[in-house]
Amino acid sequence: MQIYLPIAEVSVNIFLLVGLGGLVGILSGMFGVGGGFLMTPLLFFIGIPPAVAVATEANQIVASSFSGVLAHVKKKTVDFKMGTVLLFGGLLGAAIGVQVFKYLKEIGQVDLLVMLSYVVFLGVIGSLMFIESLGAIRRSKKPGPPRKIKRHTWVHGLPLKMRFRTSNLYISAIPPFIVGALVGVLAAIMGVGGGFIMVPAMIYVLGMPTKVVIGTSLFQIIFVTAFTTLMHATQNYTVDAMLALLLLIGGVVGAQIGTRIGVKMKAEQLRILLAIMVLGVCLKLGLDLVLTPTEFFSIARGGH
């Protein structure tokens, strides 16, 4: 059954969209990631214009992270103070990102920017994850002392110190603000929540305890992606409510199934699978940029 998407202006199979939502939902449930970095490229592959895919995905992430954060609020694993600092950085970053996006859309380079960002980030994150999880699997075969996370880094020497009780930290507000801003730019340009960058940064750069990391990251992602959605809606008119709704339906169901599958698998196996998938998407996008295309020309809409 085909459905016509009013903003994307393409006709797509409705079951394909719900299915994609479900598939990415399962993965996001299994691996505890937002799934934006997989969903957005998948939308490119099925023919949704990149500008619409990015903006709509931001809207969908609002839903999935809101759903996720509610569970964390009940478990009291959200550092609201840290989240707010990250959030202010994030809003600034998102505002910059949307402006960059708008400018590149006008000069016809937005698709390239989005694709390049994906290739670079998926490539780096995928490789790091792959190496790290291979190491973890090797270590688990030869038991030894677990690695300790350094709790005192260069971050602790900066001014403007604040006390973050939930995270049990007393650090400068500057690094979280900068981390927030960088992820905000990515959220706007790539249509992702940025959890896959935010989470490692919170653990390794800010030195936050692992148990509050996911909840806090989700908390600020809601606001940054909500802001991104609004900016894209008002400046680029690229949010497709129909597309978002269909992806959501699949996504929320998939996430619950995925969580159950995830419990039954070993963490290292999960991570290596995720790494392979990330690298696969990266490779496909990279090849599209490098291989000689069958059509050199493209018609930009509204060129009058």
Added chain:
Amino acid sequence: MRVLFLILGLISASIAVANETVVSELSQDGVSITANFNGSEIFIFGAIKRDSPVNPSAGNLDIIIEVSGPPVAVLVRKKARRFGIWVNTDSVTVERAPSFYTIAATGALENLVSNSERSLRNLGLEYAVRVADEKDEAFRQAVIRIHQNGGTYARETTPVTLTEETLFTTKVALPSNIVEGDYTAKIMLVRDRRVISTSRSIITVRKAGLEQWIYELAHEKPLIYGLLSLAVALLAGWGASEIFRLIRK
């Protein structure tokens, strides 16, 4: 007396040619793009009206039907390899590129009308899609190719059935990826490679129902639209977490 007959004869001959007019009707004059829009087929039919019988010496009679989207200008971009990757580099505005184009006729277009007539009326893809500068021919060709691959420009002429040189019918298919606009159906009566009568109808293609509502809201009240999208997302997120909490209990 002979002169008078000759004059009368000439007048009647010219009347026989000049007084052939085409009347036509479409099965529908509007197409609604709704959520489940899957293309549409328009039935075009009509007749040739005459005051007097056809002069046996008159040339072939043919019908050409052109259905075309609004002839707008589009920006066409060309990719080139830069630093190993393919990047949009050149861009050219193609002055006239209808969003949709198809021809139905009683024969091959080039056999039915002269090139000057086609050029005058922008008839056929070679004349319907135009660039200002001849050096941009590649861009013009690209527009035609992309539209043909997408199904919005027909590759082949649709046949028209002409009965007794009087009644004609044809069916024109509109694909599911057509865009909004006022489409024109131009029905041309051709004799001796010249268009002698034209009838024109407008087919309005519009988004309808929910699609139209969403599209208009998104473009006219983007802030409200954005806020509504967020409200739906938050509601769905909350709803999902509540439902699965209940299921777990």
